Amino acid sequence: xxxxxxxxxxxxxxxxxxxxxxxxxxxxxxxxxxxxxxxxxxxxxxxxxxxxxxxxxxxxxxxxxxxxxxxxxxxxxxxxxxxxxxxxxxxxxxxxxxxxxxxxxxxxxxxxxxxxxxxxxxxxxxxxxxxxxxxxxxxxxxxxxxxxxxxxxxxxxxxxxxxxxxxxxxxxxxxxxxxxxxxxxxxxxxxxxxxxxxxxxxxxxxxxxxxxxxxxxxxxxxxxxxxxxxxxxxxxxxxxxxxxxxxxxxxxxxxxxxxxxxxxxxxxxxxxxxxxxxxxxxxxxxxxxxxxxxxxxxxxxxxxxxxxxxxxxxxxxxxxxxxxxxxx
Numbered sequence: 001x002x003x004x005x006x007x008x009x010x011x012x013x014x015x016x017x018x019x020x021x022x023x024x025x026x027x028x029x030x031x032x033x034x035x036x037x038x039x040x041x042x043x044x045x046x047x048x049x050x051x052x053x054x055x056x057x058x059x060x061x062x063x064x065x066x067x068x069x070x071x072x073x074x075x076x077x078x079x080x081x082x083x084x085x086x087x088x089x090x091x092x093x094x095x096x097x098x099x100x101x102x103x104x105x106x107x108x109x110x111x112x113x114x115x116x117x118x119x120x121x122x123x124x125x126x127x128x129x130x131x132x133x134x135x136x137x138x139x140x141x142x143x144x145x146x147x148x149x150x151x152x153x154x155x156x157x158x159x160x161x162x163x164x165x166x167x168x169x170x171x172x173x174x175x176x177x178x179x180x181x182x183x184x185x186x187x188x189x190x191x192x193x194x195x196x197x198x199x200x201x202x203x204x205x206x207x208x209x210x211x212x213x214x215x216x217x218x219x220x221x222x223x224x225x226x227x228x229x230x231x232x233x234x235x236x237x238x239x240x241x242x243x244x245x246x247x248x249x250x251x252x253x254x255x256x257x258x259x260x261x262x263x264x265x266x267x268x269x270x271x272x273x274x275x276x277x278x279x280x281x282x283x284x285x286x287x288x289x290x291x292x293x294x295x296x297x298x299x300x301x302x303x304x305x306x307x308x309x310x311x312x313x314x315x316x317x318x319x320x321x322x323x324x325x326x327x328x
Contacts, residue, residue, distance in 0.1 A: 026285065031322035034287035036063050036078040038249065038295075039316065043081035045296040045303060046314070054179060054313025056126065056244060058086030059320040061114035064121070070113040074121075084124035084180045086315060087115055091143050093130025096277070098157060101136075112147070119148050124180035126211070127151040128187055134165050141170045150211070152185055160190035162207055169209045174238035179312075182210025182242060189215040189246045197222075201231055208235050211242045213315045216306055221257040229310040245311040247302055249295055250321025254280040258294050258302065283324055 039057055046053040057063070064079060065072030089095075090111055094102035102108045115125045127149045129140040137153035144151035151170070155163045171183035186209040194200035197218045204212065212232060216223050233240055252259070252271060263271060270288035275281045284291050296303040306314055 026325065029287060029325070031287075031325045032063060032066075032068070035060065035250075035319060035322045036075055038286055038292060039063075039319065040077055040081040041292060042249070042296045042303060042314070042316070045298065045301075046307065048298070049304065049307045053307065054083045054242070054244065055081060055316065056084045056086055056124075056180070056313060057082060057316045057319040059088055059317075060322075061085050061087060061111065061118055063319070063322075064114055064118055068114075069110070070117050079121055079123070082123060083313065084126060085115065085118045086126045086128065087111060088128045089130065090115065090127045090149075091129050092136055092140050092153070093128075093157075096157070098130040098132045098155075099136045115149065116147060125149040126180075126185055126213075129153050130157055131155060137163075137165055145171070150180075150182060150185055152187055154187060158190050159187050160193050162186060162188065162203060169207070172208050172237070173210070174235065175210075176240045177210045177242040179242060180211065184209055185211035185213060187213045189213065191215070191218060197228075201228060204232050206236060208237050209241065210235070210239075211244065213244045213246055215246050216302075216309060216311075217257075220255055223305060224309055226308075226310040242312050243310070244313045244315040245306045245309070246317060247295070247306065247314045248281070248317040250284065250286055250318025250324075251275060251278075251281045252284050252291070254282065283321060286321060 039055065043055045046055060062068035063075060064085075065074055067073070089102055090108070091102055092099060094100045115127075119125050125148070127140075127144045129137075129144075129151060131137040131140055131153040132155055137155075140153045141151055153163060153165075155161075155165065169184035169186075173183055186204075186207060188204075191200045194203065200218060204214075214224070218224055218228075229243055232243060235241055268290060270285045270291040272283035272285060275283060286292070293301065295301060298304070303314065
């Protein structure tokens with residue numbers, strides 16, 4: 001998430017529904033089941049647009065089973081709809097603190113066990129740890145590699161640059177990725193620090209990562225084009241890359257093309273409160289049909305734009321928005 005603009009606080013209050021309407025809107029919703037259904041819908045729509053299109057949720061590995069536990073009944077339809085899973089802070093960066101080792105706890109154990117379960121089911125696991133020091137980065141790569149996970153040690157929480165360390169990607173290679181069969185990945189979704197689009201594309205071209213997770217837009221509302229992505233397809237040392245597009249489905253971002261300025265005064269029913277950690281990002285009632293049509297409707301949807309740009313798949317953020325609703 002990348003906060004760019006700020007809207008008045010009265011909007012957050014109105015979206016929250018201080019009059020109690022919100023509770024009736026959410027009543028009786030099975031939040032986990034609704035998120036599974038949403039991801040499955042994204043997969044089904046993507047398959048119609050381009051067979052073999054990859055779907056990789058982030059931070060929602062508990063959805064692999066009905067009760068969110070490693071030994072629970074597996075959510076088969078959901079599992080069949082995804083190709084891998086992303087997980088942040090599995091070993092480093094806990095509680096938004098870079099270099100902080102995620103404590104040995106029931107939470108981390110469950111994260112790890114669910115990722116191991118996903119891996120055993122043939123789903124690639126992409127871990128993003130947040131490390132500022134080389135020793136922490138080395139330890140992160142070692143831990144993740146031992147579990148069979150692909151990982152990156154990001155040195156910027158904003159995900160706005162290519163990590164300075166290591167000089168070459170971990171387990172650098174010249175093989176074709178073939179879906180998610182890479183050994184490393186770059187997670188860069190905020191290209192603001194690059195002065196021009198050309199500088200951004202050149203930096204990506206010259207790197208040797210197997211998988212890119214990028215934003216659809218170079219500078220909102222200007223998207224990357226099929227020609228741009230074609231430039232990124234081949235690694236300079238040989239082999240081809242897989243290109244995934246970041247897409248938030250559990251929050252709406254007020255700097256996106258789909259945002260209607262009229263929502264500031266009168267938000268639609270699916271808009272909820274602003275995320276206090278990320279300004280201009282609003283929780284959404286993701287089970288609402290209107291929001292789902294914005295994300296994966298058959299014409300002019302976010303997903304349609306991603307497919308048309310030439311990406312190989314989507315990397316879905318805020319899949320764990322169900323936790324927000326369960327806790328509230």
